Amino acid sequence: MIDWRQDRIGSALRGENPTVLATLPGGFAVLGDVQWLPGYCVLLADDPTVERLSDLPRARRLAYLESMDRLAGAVERACKAADPAFRRVNIEILGNTDPFLHAHVWPRYDWEPPEIVGKPVWLYPAERWRDPATALGPRHDGLRAAITRELSR
Template sequence: MTGSPDGDGWTHDRVGAARRGENPMVLLRMRTGWAVIGDTQHLPGYCVLLFDGEADHLTDLTRARRAEFLFDLALLGEAVENACRARDPEFSRINYEVLGNHWPHLHGHVHARYRWEPDRFRGGPVWRYGVERYAEQHRTGPEHSDLRARLATAITTITAGAY
């Protein structure tokens, strides 16, 4: 979640770019942050919730705000599940992560998982794939416009019913 190798200015301030309408990965503004499609789509449907505020750790938030952020993360996961299940019959589940080890700004990862994944990776975290996840052929681009549209529609529908 840090800057991209191509040096796009928006990648160095993803939240600020989202606020300014300059982050091209934004799917929808949620209550606590920005739902964005991931920079790569090694596992189609990968999304991130970027907290819109100053926080590094989940515990930097009040308990009420923390609950709101985690609720938004769950809503994003529900939307990813709906979009990916409709798109691929091999969809199997959603994995959630709040890490912060690499980028010191609160954010949550939502990973779609599939039955077609190799056995050696299917049972563990997506990070076990290693640098393969970031290969150029997996970078989010115009070929993901249908997926992006499905995700945006699913998030819009789910948040309309939840808020």
């Protein structure tokens, strides 16, 4: 059996991806594997063959963008309620590494290092992506539930 991390979209389609928060019209809202910025989410397209936003026909492209906006709004409301240092949400569609359409939704906080807080998340050290201390786990269940509630509003 393939690990869900090796087939994120396929595992979501099969109901086997444990990070899925909700199925939206444009794809799957998932909680990020790492949570050094609590509430980090990703919107996965619901078709693994779609590599970029421009691959989608206009109606599906608009559904994807609306779903991205809906996920960003849910992350903003949930993170604002959970942490008074919540600052804003950054949204990025990069496509530089993974060959499938996905959008990153990054909550940003006033407690972040001053040399990074106003810059792209990708300037954080690469170790952040592998740090077991911030890996997704049961301690994130409250924020997971809050974002899921916000998505269902």
